[in-house]
Amino acid sequence: MTPPPVTAPGRPDDGSSRGAGDGGSRGQAGTARRREGRAAWILAIPFCLLFLAFTAWPVIQSLFMSITDTKARDLRHPFSVNVIGLDNFTKALSDPTFRKAAGNTAYFVLVGMPLTLVVALAAAVALDKGITRFRAIFRLGFYMPVITSIVAVAVVWRFLLQDPGGLINTALGWVGITGPNWLGDPSWSMPSLILMASWRNFGTAMIIFLAGLQAVPAELHEAAAIDGAGAWKRFRFVTMPLLRPTLLFVMVTTAIGYLQFFEEPFVMTKGGPLNSTISLSMYTYQQFGFGNYGLASAMSYLIFVVIAIVTALQFRLLRERT
Known part of the structure; x- marks a missing residue:
């Protein structure tokens, strides 16, 4: 009887059986991926439908409306409107009130955004290094205005700033200072809104700055201190460059929010006095x-x-340079 052939130790396998097994496993993996893809699309269908109905379609409809003479009376017959091209854009840009609103919005952003960021960064640095006791309480207190209703905040500030009888002017009168008509004087109305908006919104930027500061490696500060760098130089040349992505994010989100500011003038001043606080969104x-x-x-x-x-x-000015 002939014995079966013996494979020599260390003889390489021809890979035929392994290849068949690999092909089968790849086929199963591909099938599993296709099955997961179908399941993902099925689960995404409700969101897609809601997005198309309540976001995409209104955007498309508003874009069409912007080149037509659509009025309130045309809602029942939307296809009977006249296409007028860019006339609405020309009319808006030539409208004195629209230009006034654009100037007010620019004023609000150019003054309010730097003020908000400076206060937020100072508070974040204080919470990161300076304040050690009751740090959580300070964080909660600084962030509390953010989670409070903007309407409630605006109403409270309106009573604080009213003249006469407002708490701020009353406190100024105790030290012999006659406070201005904060919301009734065109020279003071916008600064009053900027002050209130900065107080309310710096909490969000502070939390983000605080996260960025805590991500800066302590070893870099220690090395700079050994080289003789003081606190200001360490902050300027170590902390700020590493904080650039965080600063970019905060600046972009703050600018977007301030360019659309609406609730503050709507509740506190109704756009007055003399349209000194009317914004683009409000108009x-x-x-x-x-x-x-x-x-x-x-x-x-x-x-x-x-x-x-x-x-x-903002992205062009603050992006990472390689």
């Missing part, structure tokens, strides 16, 4: 209320273009 809202839907849609897209330009400039 656009008023046009919707007047039934000028085409003009209001054009104004909305002008605000969108401004936000896109400001965001692009």
